[in-house]
Structure formats: C-alpha cells, structure tokens
Amino acid sequence: MTTYLQRAAKLYIGKTVEGSYNASNTTGSNYLRAVNDTPLVTIPVQEFRTDQGRAGSEFASAVCKTYWEPSGINVAADADFDLAARLWLRAAGGTITNTTVVSLLAGKHTCPMLPESSGLQLPSFNAISVMEGSGYSFRYAGMVVGQATMSQEGVNAIKTSFSLVGSGKHWSPHGVTSLPSAPSFTCLRPFAYLSYDNGDPVDLGAGCTVRGWTVSLDNALNPQGDRCTGDSTQDAGDPTASGGASDAAYNGKLHHRDRSVTAQITIEADAADEWDDMVEGVTLTDVTFGARGADLDPGGTPDTTYEYLKIIIPTAKITRIVNVDSDGKFAIQMDLLPITSGTSVLTVDVVNSTIGTFA
C-alpha cells in the first residue's frame, strides 16, 4: 500500500467556461493548477433516504440513493491575476469586456454582476481534484463560484478565497493528461488598492492607516432547490453509465438567489470624515479594493502598467463604524453597503498579460 502526504493533493480549475451547463472539458492545456492553502481532495458522496421510522422501525434497514451531493471545493490562496481573477469574474458572472491596454503585453478584462435578464445560471466550469497515483482522482462538471472573497490583514499578502459548488456530475479517474504545473512563487511586495470618492478622492492606502479590509460576494446558491424531476443520473465515476448499484442523480442547473456584497475596512482614525459620511448618508463612489502585481510594461508609456485584480463597488454608503483596538492604536472598522438603482453593485476589473478573451 502506498501512503500519500496530504499536501500532495492537487486541484485544477478549467480555464474555459462550459459551453452548456455540465459540459465536459478533457484538454489538459485548458486547466490551471490551483495552489491551495489547505489542499484537500473532494470525494463524491451520495445523498440517500432510509426506511427509518417506516412501518414503526426504530432503525434504518434499507437505503435508497437519491442525488450525488453537490461537489464542494474551497480554494484559498494569495491573490493572483490569473486563476483568482478568473474566479472573481465568474463569481460576478456578467459579460466580460476584453480590451488591450498595451499591445502584446497587457489586456484588461472587466465584468459586472450577471443581470437577472440574462438568467440566473452563473458561468460554470470543470475542476479536477486528485491525489495523483491513488484511486482518488475526480473531475467535476457544473462548478460555479458560490462565494468569493478578497482580503488583507496589515501588510500581509492579499488573500482570495472561493467556495465552489458543482452539480455532482463527475468522472473518475479524471481522465485528463498533460495538466499544467503550479504557477511560480513570486516575491512581489503586497500592494493594495483601497480608495473611494466622497466628493473628494480618498486614497486610504496613502497615509499608512489601513489595518485590514475584506470584500465578499455571496451568490446564495441552493443546489437542492434547483433539482428537477427527471434530472440525469450516473453511476459512480462515469456519467455515460447509469442504473448500477451506485446510480444517483445530479443537478442540471445551479442558479444564484438574491446575492449580497459585503465590505469592511479597518483604518487608524484621525479626522471623523468617515463618521461624517456615514451619518449624512453620503454616497461613496468607485469604492475600490484591489491587489497589484508586476509591471507588465516597465519603461513604457505610461511608465508603469501593473497587473491587478480590483473589485469595484460603484456606489456605497457607510452603514456602521465601530472603534477597534489595532495593536494598541485607535482605529475604526467601517461596514459598507453597496447600493444601486441598476442591476450590479460590483464590478470586477482585471489587468494581466492575457490579450483578448479571458474568462
């Protein structure tokens, strides 16, 4: 018997989104290796019902398999401008606008939240969760981003975390060859964008006052509520086979419900401008949370073209301010409420080295 180290668990996320929900992606070059702070293999399990209590029985004596449990994968890692950017774009789910920033060197990719008029199905993709060499090798379809977060504490590396949920449709073994290796480890100094406009532009990062921040999008998925009579079924590890001992159904869609965006900033406090903004109900515009990466065009025009991942809340109000102790210093923690008269309260803005389509 071979024994494996937990840290050898690998996760790959599809670089392309599914053309139709639950479509298969078996091309190795269409994947990105995800580095995960806590690598775990997601194993398919079935939901079932039993006859417990039926005909007066105290204990279960029979089990009927119903559904493959929605596949859950958590990804938490330092912010980057490829995988984390893609997952944030997919979490927002709107149409991505791709433009060129610097010819051949830098591209920009921007998207709002998915408008209700375009349906409730967020972009879906395949994911591979595997302990290579073992039998625990799975590929999941119909994955969507349930929750996305970006945050920073002090001057630590900016972190992103995602909660991915799939339909339960899966293959085992994963059956994909030539999968990519992990992205290289970069020694970039963390640099955060944190700003808004309250009538005057406010750059919270400029005065060394920021102690922490977090921005989060919850797509409020409810896979159980999306099940339908007649959902497809599959045997364990093979969607082309059904009716076997392991046969169970899987979701044919994964819709978002009422989404929510939360944001919080902790700063060392001086003037009470933030309190003033809160009590007067001032609308903050272009509230920006972001991570900066490498300069994609050093010495170009303009001098620098940094890669970045920004989450922009076009309009927000400060709803709550409390005093917190920040390592012995007087600081305030602000809660922000995104507001809108439109269909999106959040825009994902990415600049990286990909020119053209990026999803």
Added chain:
Amino acid sequence: MAEGAKTRAEILAELWNVTPEEAARHEAARLAKRAARTAAQAEPAAEETGEPEAKKKDDAATDPA
C-alpha cells in the same frame, strides 16, 4: 477612476434620478458645508488658563495618630 467609467456626478445623477448638473450642484453645496465645518473645528481652541496643580493632601499631617 477607471478608463471609460462614469464621473461621480453621472453616477449620482443616475442614482438620484436627477441631471448630472443637479447632482454636481448638490455635491458642491455639501462639500462647501463640510469645508466650513472642518475650518471651524480647526480653529485653535481657547488657551487654557493654566489651572494650578492641585495641592496634595497631606494625609500624614491630618491622620489621627
């Protein structure tokens, strides 16, 4: 502000359902009010007259033996 993004006045106008000019006027009035308040706060506070240091009570002297 991101390239191609709306100005603050345009965003507020959309949110408040007014013209961008109206939104800009409202913002200018608010900022003027805030500037006046900030200036008032910044005025030097009246100097304290220098309260004499409280005399220490000589407990020992008053302590009944």
